[in-house]
Amino acid sequence: MRSPSKRRHRQKTKPRRFLMPPEPEPQPQPVPKRRLPVPRLRHFPDKGHLTEDYSDLVDASEIPPPYPPKWIFERMERHLPPALLRAPRGEKLEYMQRILAGHVPSPEDFARMESCIQYRKRICSSYKPLHPQLYKMDPRAFFLPSFLRAIRGNTIESFFDIIEEPTPKVYTFPMLRPAFCKMLMNEVENFQNWARREKQEINDPDSLGEPARGTTISDIGMKGMLDDLMKQFISPISKVLFPEVGGGCLDSQNSFVVPYGGDEGELSFNEDDNCMGMHVDDSDITLNVCLGKQFTGGEIYFVGRRCRNHVNSGPKHEETFIYSHVVGQALLYHGRHRHYVCPSYGLRHNMIMRCKSSLFNEVTKCKIDFPDWCIECLREHTASGWNILKP
Numbered sequence: 156m157r158s159p160s161k162r163r164h165r166q167k168t169k170p171r172r173f174l175m176p177p178e179p180e181p182q183p184q185p186v187p188k189r190r191l192p193v194p195r196l197r198h199f200p201d202k203g204h205l206t207e208d209y210s211d212l213v214d215a216s217e218i219p220p221p222y223p224p225k226w227i228f229e230r231m232e233r234h235l236p237p238a239l240l241r242a243p244r245g246e247k248l249e250y251m252q253r254i255l256a257g258h259v260p261s262p263e264d265f266a267r268m269e270s271c272i273q274y275r276k277r278i279c280s281s282y283k284p285l286h287p288q289l290y291k292m293d294p295r296a297f298f299l300p301s302f303l304r305a306i307r308g309n310t311i312e313s314f315f316d317i318i319e320e321p322t323p324k325v326y327t328f329p330m331l332r333p334a335f336c337k338m339l340m341n342e343v344e345n346f347q348n349w350a351r352r353e354k355q356e357i358n359d360p361d362s363l364g365e366p367a368r369g370t371t372i373s374d375i376g377m378k379g380m381l382d383d384l385m386k387q388f389i390s391p392i393s394k395v396l397f398p399e400v401g402g403g404c405l406d407s408q409n410s411f412v413v414p415y416g417g418d419e420g421e422l423s424f425n426e427d428d429n430c431m432g433m434h435v436d437d438s439d440i441t442l443n444v445c446l447g448k449q450f451t452g453g454e455i456y457f458v459g460r461r462c463r464n465h466v467n468s469g470p471k472h473e474e475t476f477i478y479s480h481v482v483g484q485a486l487l488y489h490g491r492h493r494h495y496v497c498p499s500y501g502l503r504h505n506m507i508m509r510c511k512s513s514l515f516n517e518v519t520k521c522k523i524d525f526p527d528w529c530i531e532c533l534r535e536h537t538a539s540g541w542n543i544l545k546p
């Protein structure tokens with residue numbers, strides 16, 4: 156039996172209501188989506204396998220544009236998984252097309268690549284170089300002895316004998332011989348004069364102006380030499396300094412020489428095509444070397460690395476850095492490092508090599524943020540981490 160005091164207390168206290176939660180409506184169970192297995196090829200072909208004939212494919216419109224060469228399917232078929240080798244032709248074709256879909260360029264890219272190949276062929280068959288020695292890698296003639304020593308040492312210590320890092324992830328080092336710089340400028344000028352005389356169109360390297368001011372030197376026969384330059388002399392450095400953006404697996408480059416400033420020999424200032432607003436490069440890593448001539452100004456104003464999502468965010472004071480060009484001195488920086496180019500007075504030529512890693516490019520398709528180098532991504536990560544810890 157309860158005591159009276161307890162009973163009084165219960166009467167004064169507002170009764171508490173406990174509402175039973177409603178019975179949940181039975182939800183339809185989601186049907187698990189059946190994911191198609193990722194199509195893969197075997198590393199080693201079945202050399203004895205007799206392949207199907209795919210020569211009728213284009214006429215039958217069985218291949219989406221841009222039409223890959225028919226022989227691709229015959230070569231691929233020998234690499235199919237054993238279980239598929241005896242499958243019907245249509246099944247094999249569908250499997251191979253799924254593989255190609257991830258690698259075949261779009262029709263626009265395909266047309267651009269084809270046009271570039273034809274352009275290079277045309278130039279290389281008709282343009283006579285002024286300095287043929289530029290078209291083949293010659294380390295002793297191209298590079299300063301100190302640079303060669305650092306590369307041959309191939310250690311962090313040997314690199315940092317010549318490399319300076321005036322601001323995080325911007326590196327400078329003496330690289331090219333003055334004679335090489337002069338020859339390259341003369342070669343480019345010679346090519347430009349020839350192209351004007353012959354009414355030959357010049358490929359615009361970077362939509363820098365109309366008509367094109369720069370010259371894509373890879374397109375005038377120097378691609379082999381420039382590939383060597385990237386693989387043998389830039390990759391060893393970028394592997395150490397830029398591992399986070401594919402510096403260890405660079406596999407393509409686009410190089411051009413751009414004049415900034417007035418006409419040759421004149422000390423002039425043309426504001427229209429003489430400076431560039433804030434931008435990031437179409438590269439993973441950029442090598443930028445001043446070749447000369449007579450100039451003042453033309454500094455590069457760096458304002459911090461940002462991913463695509465944060466490219467327009469404001470700079471932090473500690474990120475800003477101004478670099479003044481020195482002839483023959485290389486500047487090596489992350490392609491997503493935002494920068495301005497200040498106006499040049501006089502005439503200045505720079506060689507710019509934009510290096511890319513196809514492996515890093517594949518990785519970026521899956522990643523959406525880069526807290527290891529974009530401070531806005533890092534800030535968001537830190538903020539979300541703080542929220543989780545809050546009670």
Ligand SMILES: [Zn+2]
Nearest residue numbers: 462465529532
């Ligand atoms: Zn970011």
